[in-house]
Amino acid sequence: MATALLITGTLGAGKMAVADALGDLLADAGVPNAVIDLGWLRRALPAPPDDPFQSALTSLRG
Incomplete structure (x- = not known):
């Protein structure tokens, strides 16, 4: 079973550091x-x- 964890937050919040x-x-x-x-x-x-702008790649709508 595949699982995904999405990390969200404002610009500069440290999302990539956490990821x-x-x-x-x-x-x-x-x-x-x-x-x-x-x-x-x-x-x-x-x-x-x-x-x-490649919006379709990052759209949750698929």
């Missing part, structure tokens, strides 16, 4: 994991002509 630390803890415990920063995911290229 990185959690990823390290999980890796040290031998738990398979992936830490994905949606801001960086939106930089995927090339962007579709109808979605230049």
